[in-house]
Amino acid sequence: MVADPVLLQAVAELFPNGVSRYAVGGLLVGLGTVVVYVGTGIPAGASTFLESTLSYVSGRSRFQRYVGSRDWRLVFTAGIVLGGLAFAATVQSGVVTTSLYEPGTTGRLYEVAGVTLWTTDVQPWRLFFGGILVGIGTRIGKGCTSGHGVCGVGSASKTSLVGVATFLTVAIGTAQVVAALGVSP
Numbered sequence: 001m002v003a004d005p006v007l008l009q010a011v012a013e014l015f016p017n018g019v020s021r022y023a024v025g026g027l028l029v030g031l032g033t034v035v036v037y038v039g040t041g042i043p044a045g046a047s048t049f050l051e052s053t054l055s056y057v058s059g060r061s062r063f064q065r066y067v068g069s070r071d072w073r074l075v076f077t078a079g080i081v082l083g084g085l086a087f088a089a090t091v092q093s094g095v096v097t098t099s100l101y102e103p104g105t106t107g108r109l110y111e112v113a114g115v116t117l118w119t120t121d122v123q124p125w126r127l128f129f130g131g132i133l134v135g136i137g138t139r140i141g142k143g144c145t146s147g148h149g150v151c152g153v154g155s156a157s158k159t160s161l162v163g164v165a166t167f168l169t170v171a172i173g174t175a176q177v178v179a180a181l182g183v184s185p
Helices: 005-014 020-040 049-054 070-092 124-140 145-154 158-181
Strands: 108-112 115-119
Antiparallel strands (some): 108 115
8 A cells, every 4th residue: 555645744744743642542532432331321421510410419300310320420520630630740740751742832830749740821710711611612512522522423423523513613713813813821
């Protein structure tokens, strides 16, 4: 098989550091999705975490539909948070080294109890309002990017395919507008 040099050049420009880190990440996300689906019969997704957690303290029917799945959803979300903390405390801080990780060029490093951690330069108010907008978007879109992008696309859901195309179009457009306006963290 002969590889198309134009295609190879395009891939090299899109992924100047190679695709291995993305492939490993994708495989791990896919494996996690399969484990959740095989174990529960429910597609993995993070947007129902708040409602399922509220089912512990509220008797409203809106929240009670999650009673049967709320425990694994709590563990799922805790795993996302703890996984990020574990990454920060090991790979990001330099305790563990790997060719799959390249330090970012934004943010600041600081040390806590002998472990080097990173913090973003993005202002807290932007993170807060961005989180609010993401929450509104997951409600309007009937799910989050993990649910639609991984599980929905993987199962060829038309709703998810349209949703992911919309997410990407809006994200790319927003990034281009923000960059053109010269907005930085």
